[in-house]
Amino acid sequence: MMSLAASASQTSTGEAVQFWVLGTVAVLGALGTVLMKKAVHSALSLAGTMIVLAVFYLAQGAYFLGVVQIVVYTGAIMMLFLFVVMLVGITAADSLKETLKGQRWWAAICGIGFGVLLIAGIANASLHTFTGTGAANSAQGGNVPGLARLLFTTYVWAFELTGALLITAAIGAMVLTHRERTEERRTQRELAEARVREGTQVTPLPAPGTYARHNAVDIPGLLPDGTISEASVSSTLRERGQIRDVSRDALRRLAELDQRSEEWLERRGVAGASRWEPGRRKGLPGAGSGDDPADPADPAEHAADHAEEGAK
Amino acid sequence: MSFPLLTTTAVVPAAGAIITAAVPAARRTTAKYTALLFSLATLVLAAVAMIRFDPSGPRYQLTETHTWVKNFGLHYDLGVDGIAVTLITLTALLIPFVMLAGWHDPDPLETADNRRWRPTQGFFALILLVEAMVVIAFEATDVFLFYIFFEAMLIPMYFLIGGFGDRAHAAGEDEGARQRSYAAVKFLLYNLVGGLIMLAAVIGLYAATAKQLGTGTFSLQEILNARAAGRLHLATSTERWLFLGFFFAFAVKAPLWPLHTWLPNAMGESTAPVAVLITAVVDKVGTFAMLRYCLQLFPEASKWATPTILVLSVISIIYGALLAVGQRDIKRLIAFASVSHFGFIILGIFAMTSQGQSGATLYMVNHGISTAALMLVAGFLITRRGSRLIADFGGVQKVAPVLAGTFLIGGLATLSLPGLAPFVSEFLVLVGTFSRYPAFGIVATLGIVLAALYVLVLYQRTMTGPVKAGIEGMSDLKVRELVVVAPLIALLLFLGVYPKPVTDIVNPSVRHTLSDVHKTDPTPALEAKK
Amino acid sequence: METLIGLLVAAPLLGAGILLTGGRRLDRTGHLIGTLLALVSFAFAVVLFADMLGKDTAQRTLTSHLWTWVPVEGFQAQVGFQLDQLSMTFVLLITGVGSLIHIYSIGYMAHDERRRRFFGYLNLFLAAMLLLVLADNYFLLYAGWEGVGLASYLLIGFWQHKPSAATAAKKAFIVNRVGDIGLSIGIMLMFTTFGSFAFADVFPKVAQASGTQHATVTGIGFMLLLAACGKSAQVPLQSWLGDAMEGPTPVSALIHAATMVTAGVYLITRSSAIFNAAPDAQTAVVTVGAVTLLFGAIVGCAKDDIKKALAGSTMSQIGYMIMAAGLGPIGYVFAIMHLVTHGFFKAGLFLGAGSVMHGMNDEVDMRRYGALRSYMPITFVTFGLGYLAIIGFPGLSGFFSKDKIIEAAFAKGGGEGWILGSAALLGAAITAFYMTRVMIMTFFGEKRWQPDAEGHEPHPHESPATMTVPMIVLAFGSVFAGGLFSINSAFVKWLEPVTGHSEGNSPVSTATVTAGTMVVLVVGVALAWAMYGRRPVPAVAPRGSLLTRAARRDLLQDDFNHVVLVRGGEHLTRSLVYLDHSLVDGVVNGTAASVGGLSGRLRRVQNGYVRSYAVSMLGGTALVVAATLLMRAV
């Protein structure tokens, strides 16, 4: 593989095998990139293809590029992609359903036509022999010195330009993603005054998680009348519908507790029964979460909790 | 290396344009005087060029040659023959008058909204820019250099027509703006299409030279030398196609029937000074280029196309005049009169006689001056009344006799009255045509009756008769306006009785052109025995 | 002496320049300057005349070359003058009568606020006319020719506030321009045939013409005739003359008597070499002349407007001259002689008419005159002498000149001679008739005066001296000029070197012709007396016969022009304007619209979706690749 003839028409069998195996992988990766529904999967497929290509570079004597391909492309660029996918939202899967009229047909016609033409063009070119990179690589004592020589002599101007391009791109990316603060930052005092003026919540928001058996952040606190306080959970969770409303459950258990306390105390309270009757209350949001399956009822724990409460 | 007089003549107005444009918004009057100063400086330079031009010297004089893009055979080649130097002087001469006549034209645009684009500075800068481009188009002896400026002058003209149009529109401000933009776009499109076709021909010419000479060139001199030496010979069909490409562009610009329809719109919708700029200055590039490029580069094709062109130009003469008779709008009338006159010019060029071509060149000059006189006075008239419909006028001579008198003189020049300059040129064109193509000559002669008709009908309807409502308080010409008109009239009179200064410069160039197309004047049947 | 020729033209030109650019400050003195310069010009003319008389006949021609006007290869137009006996005659007539008319105008235009300008125009007219007759080549002649047209345009339309005047002026100019086409084509023909248009080059070469060049010479003749028709108001281009009476009366006198209308006669006489070599053209000339002399006479009989009646008379008299000029060497001299005598008596008649109008609140209708002889005696006498002269009363100017023309017409010989002679005789009879009619209706009979539009009763009075003196001078000319010219055939001898002269063989003797003219004269006068003298003239014109009605309308020529040329022209221009908009412009705009429509459809492709653009990019790339491959395959 490393000692290629000056002019040959066949590569080694090993390379052939490698080509056919890895080539298949590369095509599959490419197809995966295009066809996977989730962006992350696409990215991973692409990374696979790129690694295969790196191997092919190495196989063809482009050692430096092979390494760079892995480091820069697979290592840096693909990671950048993954970061962006993460920023944009990993769950934002886009459907493969086509919305543009005729787009798919035209894409197919053009794509296939183009591919056929390309392949026909390559087939048409009579490339039966090849020189191989061996001599070129060894001329300067290796692939990297060879490239370096070219890069810093013939292509030095282009090289400098790409340097400029890179720095421009870096600055450009910063400019693009930087959010300009268009107004003076407001002081706490101003914020407080504005809040009072606008009549929004002045006092601290109610704390979540009064139902302390759970990770309390996603469970809204309950108001004295047993309804939930929307303001007590993060708006993000609210919008995602990830609030676990436990008010009904809480009321049920409170009623049970009352019941049990009365049984335990063996006395009847007239007022208590009517006071905690859920049926008479107006529509409670998240009515269904009362029978949350993710909330396994553990009588023992319940009992313990209520016991504590009752003790207070 | 002598002093680059020709470059300077073009650079001065260009620099003037920049400086005028840079004058601060509040100092409008400064901008005006700056522009006027630069146009006068250009006039001085043009006059120097005219004086330094030696009629008995070589064909192209004051030449400047620099290679521009070597690989494409592009040169910065300047040089003038008698025709070019005359037309440059005409241009430089008219521009100050155009500016003075349009002294207050951009003022109404100086509203708070328009302060940003500074109309006054823009107006005068654009005029200077047009001047610079026209001058360099006259000077260029490289086909591509000429082409660039031939096209580039459309841009400032577009803005002058569209941006500084005539406010005196009968149909109201909105309709006026619509018409204006229509006219400007029409002007641009017509000329661009012509220019594009010419570009194709220019490239074709380059390809032909590249093929036959090894290296392609755009230089007129090199092409002519190569042809004279027999190294370059265009195939008949190639030559004809290239000729048509060039001629089409020039015929649009000139304008020749049936490519004339942009002119009435453009002249009607723009202010009088801009209209003068169009017809007296910019359009002259078209007819000039026919003489310089069509005939010199493609002599055989020119002869081949002559019958058709003569027919078209005769149609232009008669058709333009008839339509002028039928117009209800003063400026459109003058525009159609110009169509008729351009017919004469083209007729003279393609009659291929020395009288015809000298006459045509002289005609360009005279038409420039006479139309300027008529149009500018018409502009003063229109500004006073706020309307350009003939029907809105009547009896002006009673209230403003000097205005009416100058208008009449302009009109008489337009109808080629002997004693005024256009007569000489028109007669030369007719004689030159007649001696080779009697039938065309006779038909064209009918144009002079029609010219009398449209001019006198216009004069009668606007100036004579009882004083119409809206005319009563009309003021006579002011000093500034007299300063514009009087020199033009004086010039018309002077060139009418003594055109020798111009013909002396033009004649040798015409002789060269005729020898290019291998034509000699027909000899009279009974030649004077000497 | 040569420089004096230039000064002759320059003096009135200078006057025109001063008066027209001088502005208001010259209002008070303008008329004096104008008159003075006309007189100066006349003085120069007299000096030159005296000088000429003192020379041998062979050396009388003076030439003066000033500068080259149009120096173009092959086409060398000179500004040069040639003063020979023919020009001299005209110069004297123009400056003499012109000066008198200037003087007359001082009084006539006294109350016109634009008098200065009027004198400027008059001076311009003189200058142009002098240029015309003094030019030594046709090109310069053409300049004068058109200059005269311009001056007449300005003068006829002098009262521009009257739409009729403006229209008449325009008509005069345009009809003249039609004639000018003839002159310009004539010049072009000369240029292409002879290579020159100078008299000195052309005339000798006409004789060398051979073969087809004869046709060219005939063509030149026809073209010059067309020019003459325009300027001299000959059929078919006569229609402007009647309308031209809208101008102030001195203008009518200047244009119709002395100068402008005679330019055609001058042109034909001057081009005698050409016409002599082109018999067909000559036939055309005499035909035009004969037709016009009858045409004008008939029109003159029917007009009630005194000036228009005189205009008809002018047309008719010019017809005589043109006819005479067309007769060739037997007629040239008499054409010019009649021209000169006509210049005197017709100017006198017009000035008399002006004087009458001046006294009658600018009334022109003869049916509202009558019995004026006692109110304006000088006018009556001078007008009467002019009248006698024009009808050819024995001993007066017209008698000598007109008789000669009639004689010459008979002398043409053959049937042609008889026809022309009879036409001329008939014309003489009609002349006697209509002039007597004018005379009777104006000065005899009872008063038929009516108040003018503003209710002012006319108070006829004799005109001031500035007006009467020129009339008296002209009356002297009317009476004696013809006689003076005929003594010892002085005029014939004077002009013969220029125009040539031959007596011709008249089939009728001189005495017979004279007797004949006397008879027709008496018949004409008697008829008029019978119709207008013996019974009162109705204040409103009777309907009259078909011929009368046609004659009142200039024998329907205007109607013909109106229907065919004006209406036709209007339709033509209107349809052309429409076509220009809809067809020529329409094609272009249609192209633009279809491009717009196409792009409207195409722009749906521009749906803003990047992917859709990407498809087209890929498609384009595929096409490029395909094309590349194809090119390689081929």
Added chain:
Amino acid sequence: MNPVNYLYLSALLFTIGAAGVLIRRNAIVVFMCVELMLNACNLAFVTFSRLHGNLDGQIIAFFTMVVAAAEVVVGLAIIVSIYRTRHSASVDDANLMKL
């Protein structure tokens, strides 16, 4: 095997990438497809380098990588900023270029 096969592979990958650009709506995936196309080109360049026996092809491939890196940086930045304002990463939502 002849190295030309690498070229076929390159063409195939390029076409797949192009098709991906055309049919995917997620801007990030579209971008990945563009990268795929660039990589396909690089493969072709490297193969050309081998066929011709000089290193210029590799140099070009190297430059491609640099440019691709720059492009990715800017492109992703654009995607992020578009996402911030429109809450969408779909290329079809950015269609303001429509006439």
